[in-house]
Amino acid sequence: MNFFVIGVNHKTAPVEVRERFAIPESRLPEATKMLATYPGIEEGMIVSTCNRVEMVARSVNGNADMRGFLKQLYNIDPAEYEQYLYEYRSTEAVRHMFRVASSLDSMVVGEPQILGQVKEAYATARAVGAVSSQLDALLTRAFAVAKRVRTDTSIASSSVSIASVAVELAKKIFGSLQGRSVYIVGAGKMCELAARHFVAHGVGKIYVANRTYERGVAFAKKFNGEAVPIEHLYETVDKADIVLSSTGAPVTIFRKEHGEKFLSRRKNRPMFFLDIAVPRDVDAKMNDLDGIFVYDIDDLQQVVQSHMSDRKEEAAHAEAIVNAEVEKFEERLRTLDVVPTIVSLQEHLETVRQAEIDRLRGRLGELSPEQEMAVDALTKGIINKIMHTPITTLKTAAKEPESTTVIELVRRIFNLHEKAKDETVKTGSPQSGPGK
């Protein structure tokens, strides 16, 4: 449990400081290697994203000079940056890594990128041989916890950007967006972003009407769409199910009377107006028409806000999951420690020995104290001789990177898992299969 985390993130440090700490991808393998070979450190990994830089390490004896490493890596005086740094040890370090991977420590809680970034950092560290045993177990577990948080809570299920909320609402109206069409009025940046989102979700045809036709054509080209001269706007706009409007027009373009015409031409099939222009392009009264849905920029923002607060609620649920997982993980690490394994192995064999002697006592008949001692010495001797090599191997293996695998293997071969859990000592044949 000698885990350490030191780092800066968006909560503790301004961007200037984070920039100072950020490690470019090309240098990451080298830096990770440096961390893992730093005196006193056994394993290490570095996560470097625009929101955080974290050094995760496991020390040999519970002490690691993480600040010394920072000094060496960045050539800085860590004391200068003390106010921006945070540091976690053992249990808290485990909890922190679980929270980071589960996106509970992110700026936008629940955003999915961070898990991928941690996974990349892990892959880099593995590639240079910087993680192997316990840190490996910690990270593998962190990924599993992140997955559990995603599936068991709805922390990541709601959209928290304007464009994704727009797509989500469109799906609430039209179901699948496959084969739907989007009509874009005004070829602005905002529209382009939203249009990209719609295309990514399977929207078919894109129409573009812009004040300067040429710009419309250029815009339409990007999406394989069709440019429409702005004079034909009112005759053509009802061809689309979704209308994205973002012009600089000072007055509203779409009013209720237009909406009525669109609906009658569309045989009342629903239409969705997304008005991201300020001042607005779509008259709010249009929303009163059955079958027309109008969302302006404030409405979209409001949905984003409500989703944000939903996420905060879900985050509490996720924290509980993380806490439970931290406990489970520590429990597991404890059983994977080499000393308890050797002890329970010896206990196990001793039980077997005793049971065998008891079983044969009848046939041995009355034994004198000397004979009794001889039988004891004989059986103990056999066991000690046989166990000598496995125990030495275990002890050396504990120092090796692959120790967890070896220890786990031994525990399984001798079926020590269950015995470690409940202290009841079973007597009987040692041949019972490995427990699950």
Next chain:
Amino acid sequence: MPLLWLRLAVAFYGLGLVYSLLLLSKRGDVLARVAGPAVGLGMIFQLVSLVEFAVLEGKITASVHHSESLLAFVIMVVFMIFFVRYRTSSPGIFVFPLVFFLTFASATGPQGFALSSPLLKNSWTIIHIVLIFTGYAGLFLSFGASLLYLIQERSLKSKQPASFAGRLPALQTIDEIGYRALLLGFPFMTFGLIAGSVLAENKYGSMFFADPKVLLSIIMWLVYMVLLYTRWNSGWRGRKAAYLAAFAFIAAVGAWAANYFSRLHRFNIS
């Protein structure tokens, strides 16, 4: 025995009822997993009950109460068809309570006046009843779907998509369910009425038209047709369609209740 199976069915439908009530609260998710298999089992027991009765008695219904069970079953069958196609149990909000109460009434209520006419053993009568019931089921499902449509539409218009409406299918999907249910029910209703007319014409002559149940059924059929026509011609959906469907539904309930004052459908004159 048929009653025992029926009472078992009631118990399972009860779970469906609880589900539809709790769907309005937050705990609907857990129940959703239980409700499906539960009402499925309910259907099986109900089918056993109905078949056993038919085999024993040689007719499919013996009283108004008894036919409620048959109607409930047919509604469930239509619901299941849409459940399999659209993977949504949302219409269950309206379907499960109705099915539960129909089956419950059938399994426990007083049997009322018996329908004793030998006409009931006529296969034309049986066809007439089953066809009409399927028509009812389609109409009811469509009515339920238009109510869901209104809920979803209101939620979208309010610009604060609520958590309950969040679990409903997309507006378009609900719309499709409503329309397809109408399309499915209409031919059944039409042929059911024709079968009934032929039957009554044969038996009672043209005077059968003066019967209240017959008149209400014809009104219902006309509204049904208007619903389909407006939908097909000008795409009426949402509020307008819901009003029309509600009207048709009330006519249907009236037609159903008319058994109590219809001479013709007492099936006790020989």
